[in-house]
Amino acid sequence: REAFFLSWTLSNVASLFLLAALDPTNPSPLTLPLLMPMLFAGMSYPRRSATVCCAAVVVGYAIEALAEGRDFAYSGLFLMCLVWTAGMCLWQARNREQQHAELELQRDELARVSRADPLTDALNRRGFEERLELELAEARRSARPLTLAVLDLDDFKDVNDRDGHAAGDQLLRKTVGRVRHVLRPMDAVGRLGGDEFGVLFAGAGEADASIVVGHLRCALANEVPASIGYSCFPADGVTARELFDDADRRLYAVKRQRTRKRGEAGVELSWAAALA
Numbered sequence: 444r445e446a447f448f449l450s451w452t453l454s455n456v457a458s459l460f461l462l463a464a465l466d467p468t469n470p471s472p473l474t475l476p477l478l479m480p481m482l483f484a485g486m487s488y489p490r491r492s493a494t495v496c497c498a499a500v501v502v503g504y505a506i507e508a509l510a511e512g513r514d515f516a517y518s519g520l521f522l523m524c525l526v527w528t529a530g531m532c533l534w535q536a537r538n539r540e541q542q543h544a545e546l547e548l549q550r551d552e553l554a555r556v557s558r559a560d561p562l563t564d565a566l567n568r569r570g571f572e573e574r575l576e577l578e579l580a581e582a583r584r585s586a587r588p589l590t591l592a593v594l595d596l597d598d599f600k601d602v603n604d605r606d607g608h609a610a611g612d613q614l615l616r617k618t619v620g621r622v623r624h625v626l627r628p629m630d631a632v633g634r635l636g637g638d639e640f641g642v643l644f645a646g647a648g649e650a651d652a653s654i655v656v657g658h659l660r661c662a663l664a665n666e667v668p669a670s671i672g673y674s675c676f677p678a679d680g681v682t683a684r685e686l687f688d689d690a691d692r693r694l695y696a697v698k699r700q701r702t703r704k705r706g707e708a709g710v711e712l713s714w715a716a717a718l719a
Contacts, residue, residue, distance in 0.1 A: 456477065578631075582645075
C-alpha cells in the first residue's frame with residue numbers, strides 16, 4: 444500500500460512538472476500545486492516515503508527552473524517556500540512516527556500488565572492460559588512434547604493466620620523466585636489463584652517430566668513446601684482442559700498422601716508423648 448501511494452504521488456508530481464514545462468507562461472502558475480503532494484505526504488506517509496516525495500518536488504523544481512532559465516527572483520523565492528514546506532512536512536512525519544511508537548509501547552505495556560500478577564510478577568491466570576494455548580499450538584505443529592505442572596502451597600492458610608498476610612505475600616513472591624531458578628528462558632510460571640501456581644516446561648516429555656518436577660520439588664522443599672502434580676502432552680491430554688484436569692488429579696493425590704503421612708506421624712508422636 445505504501446509503494447502504491449508513493450508511486451501515485453510521484454506520478455502526480457511528474458505530471459505537474461510536465462504541464463509546467465509545456466506552459467508558455469513564465470513563471471508558470473502550474474508549479475503552485477506542487478505544495479499539495481508534500482503536504483499530503485507529511486500528514487499521511489511514513490517518514491521515508493515523505494522524504495522521497497519532498498526530495499522529488501524540491502530537486503525537480505530546482506532542475507526545471509535552471510533548465511528553463513526562469514525569473515531568478517520568483518523561482519528562488521518559490522524554491523525557498525518548497526524547502527520550508529518540505530522541512531515542516533518531514534518534521535510532522537517524524538512527530539507522527541514518534542507518537543505511533545509511544546502508543547505501541549503503551550499498548551505493549553498494558554498488554555503485559557493485564558497478563559501479569561501484580562504481587563509476584565508472574566503471569567496471571569489469563570496470561571498463563573494464553574501461554575499454554577500458544578505452547579500447545581506450537582507443540583502440535585512441531586510434534587514436540589510439553590509438560591504442565593500445577594503446584595499448591597502446603598498450609599498457606601496457617602501462614603496467613605499465624606504470621607499475617609504480609610508474610611503470606613512474601614511466601615508467594617519467594618515461591619515464584621524459587622521456581623524461576625529452575626526454569627529455562629522458554630519455560631513459564633503463572634499464579635493461577637490464591638496459593639496455586641502453574642509451570643510450563645516446553646519440550647519436556649514423559650521421560651523428562653519426573654526430572655524437571657523433581658528439580659522443582661528440590662527448589663521448593665526447604666522454605667516453600669508444596670504439593671505438585673503434572674501432566675504431559677500428548678500422553679495425558681491434547682487440550683488445555685485435559686492437561687489441567689490430569690495435573691489436578693495427581694496434585695490432590697499427592698496432597699492426600701502427604702496429609703495421611705502427617706496424620707500417622709502425629710499419632711506416633713502422641714503415643715511417644717504418652718509413653719514419656
